[in-house]
Amino acid sequence: MRLAELSERSGVSTATIKYYLREGLLQPGHRVTATQAAYGEEHLRRLRLVRALIQIGKVPVAVARDVIAAAEDTSLDHHMRLGAATRALPHPPGPAADDEATGAARRSVDALLEQLGWQDPHDEPSPALGTLVTSVAALARLGYPCDAAHLLPYGRLAAELAVADLDTVEERPTAAGQIEAAVALTVLYEPVLLSLRRLAHIQESARRFGGQEVRPGRSAGPDQAATGA
Amino acid sequence: MRLAELSERSGVSTATIKYYLREGLLQPGHRVTATQAAYGEEHLRRLRLVRALIQIGKVPVAVARDVIAAAEDTSLDHHMRLGAATRALPHPPGPAADDEATGAARRSVDALLEQLGWQDPHDEPSPALGTLVTSVAALARLGYPCDAAHLLPYGRLAAELAVADLDTVEERPTAAGQIEAAVALTVLYEPVLLSLRRLAHIQESARRFGGQEVRPGRSAGPDQAATGA
DNA sequence: CATGTTTGGATAGTGACAGTATCCAAGGGA
DNA sequence: TCCCTTGGATACTGTCACTATCCAAACATG
Numbered sequence: 137m138r139l140a141e142l143s144e145r146s147g148v149s150t151a152t153i154k155y156y157l158r159e160g161l162l163q164p165g166h167r168v169t170a171t172q173a174a175y176g177e178e179h180l181r182r183l184r185l186v187r188a189l190i191q192i193g194k195v196p197v198a199v200a201r202d203v204i205a206a207a208e209d210t211s212l213d214h215h216m217r218l219g220a221a222t223r224a225l226p227h228p229p230g231p232a233a234d235d236e237a238t239g240a241a242r243r244s245v246d247a248l249l250e251q252l253g254w255q256d257p258h259d260e261p262s263p264a265l266g267t268l269v270t271s272v273a274a275l276a277r278l279g280y281p282c283d284a285a286h287l288l289p290y291g292r293l294a295a296e297l298a299v300a301d302l303d304t305v306e307e308r309p310t311a312a313g314q315i316e317a318a319v320a321l322t323v324l325y326e327p328v329l330l331s332l333r334r335l336a337h338i339q340e341s342a343r344r345f346g347g348q349e350v351r352p353g354r355s356a357g358p359d360q361a362a363t364g365a
Numbered sequence: 366m367r368l369a370e371l372s373e374r375s376g377v378s379t380a381t382i383k384y385y386l387r388e389g390l391l392q393p394g395h396r397v398t399a400t401q402a403a404y405g406e407e408h409l410r411r412l413r414l415v416r417a418l419i420q421i422g423k424v425p426v427a428v429a430r431d432v433i434a435a436a437e438d439t440s441l442d443h444h445m446r447l448g449a450a451t452r453a454l455p456h457p458p459g460p461a462a463d464d465e466a467t468g469a470a471r472r473s474v475d476a477l478l479e480q481l482g483w484q485d486p487h488d489e490p491s492p493a494l495g496t497l498v499t500s501v502a503a504l505a506r507l508g509y510p511c512d513a514a515h516l517l518p519y520g521r522l523a524a525e526l527a528v529a530d531l532d533t534v535e536e537r538p539t540a541a542g543q544i545e546a547a548v549a550l551t552v553l554y555e556p557v558l559l560s561l562r563r564l565a566h567i568q569e570s571a572r573r574f575g576g577q578e579v580r581p582g583r584s585a586g587p588d589q590a591a592t593g594a
Numbered sequence: 595c596a597t598g599t600t601t602g603g604a605t606a607g608t609g610a611c612a613g614t615a616t617c618c619a620a621g622g623g624a
Numbered sequence: 625t626c627c628c629t630t631g632g633a634t635a636c637t638g639t640c641a642c643t644a645t646c647c648a649a650a651c652a653t654g
Contacts, residue, residue: 139602147462151643154603171602171649181507188503190641192457197641215574222563228421228556233376254564257571264567268560274417275553278410280533280546282557289529290554291561293522298565300518302573304509317509322566324504325519326559327457328511331497332520333558334451335483336527337551338493342486344531345444368631380614383632400620400631419612426612 142175146183160201161186193323199226207315214311221319230266241273247284252291371404375412389430390415414549422552428455436544443540450548459495470502476513481520
């Protein structure tokens with residue numbers, strides 16, 4: 137198929153596809169003549185993945201390129217490619233300063249990992265660790281307790297999530313498919329998870345604080361409460 | 366304290382503080398003279414919150430202003446203020462197109478909410494719902510199954526998270542503190558949760574696929590494997 | 595073969611965003 | 625008094641993800 141058709145079937149403008157080609161997110165199409173190229177189904181599939189990563193997952197374009205490159209780096213084995221791909225994903229910055237809050241956060245996180253029995257199987261720690269420390273430090277600076285005890289339930293839930301995620305990954309028949317699935321699920325389930333969490337917040341908040349539903353400007357009576365339609 | 370001291374104690378440059386003042390993220394300081402203003406501890410606290418929301422939580426500046434305004438809108442009761450504040454938070458865009466994948470995603474999400482027993486207590490659905498539908502649709506388009514059955518475990522975990530989060534919120538003694546806590550925890554626990562999930566992925570991936578640790582370019586033997594330091 | 599349209603590639607421009615740099619007049623300290 | 629700092633207003637910068645414009649080579653058509 138030509139670029140125009142690829143654009144139509146993917147819903148991505150030709151200008152954007154050209155941009156992705158330029159940035160190395162898409163393999164160039166097979167050159168038919170000097171001024172025409174043919175694209176296949178795998179281009180379409182790749183394009184959809186890239187789009188989802190960038191639009192849904194908010195992955196920067198340059199990072200998406202690196203992730204895809206890592207996912208296709210056949211010099212690594214399965215496990216390492218998984219690690220390399222997810223490691224290339226965007227991570228919020230690790231701790232910049234080395235103040236007291238950061239040190240305390242680091243200790244909390246270390247304690248948490250030990251309680252969870254997690255060890256880093258790679259040589260260097262995942263960038264996710266830095267993100268975790270930064271976030272915990274920020275919370276601590278605001279006066280919210282984030283010690284290992286508070287974090288432990290979140291860690292356990294994360295472990296459950298990981299089991300479910302890897303189950304889904306293993307449903308893929310091919311190794312390449314599993315790598316792609318790992319990347320896609322890691323990134324694209326994040327908004328799913330966060331949305332569900334926010335919806336659950338609303339439910340739980342309604343359960344605890346709600347019910348009276350005193351709304352200004354509307355005549356919604358308190359009797360229909362949270363059980364209403 | 367003066368602006369310079371506020372800057373020093375918060376680690377935020379005076380230029381940025383001025384920017385936040387301009388954007389309405391910070392109350393102006395108490396004007397001492399025509400050219401000097403005094404800031405209090407509450408300014409410092411607010412500034413730290415704003416910084417955390419923007420830097421850690423990636424909340425756009427304009428949204429952070431709205432969230433804070435909603436959190437301080439005393440015309441609403443506790444529950445509604447919580448809802449208004451979290452509703453003002455940035456949400457990835459809802460479904461733009463109304464294609465087949467979106468429709469299927471919407472049905473999956475509806476089924477999920479029903480299975481979870483969740484109802485929207487507010488008049489209009491949370492923007493998180495739109496995000497969820499968009500993400501599920503994107504996953505479906507890539508060929509990853511995201512029906513209610515697959516989502517259900519995530520939903521249950523989200524419910525558990527919400528219980529833990531609201532417990533933390535209720536630890537705050539004052540109503541205003543609870544609102545702030547709800548906003549801060551909603552936003553700042555997101556990177557915590559996502560980091561933990563990624564770390565858990567690494568653990569689970571090592572458990573399933575790892576062990577041999579065949580690394581190119583390094584002499585790490587396969588014997589130290591995933592149980593190594 | 596002439597001609598007009600389409601195609602793909604290169605280049606430069608756009609708009610949003612989050613700050614940052616500069617300038618200025620009014621205070622405050624030596 | 626003199627100079628340095630302070631806070632406020634204005635304009636600038638860099639980044640990012642596109643997007644609009646050109647251009648020359650093909651292809652389709654008469």
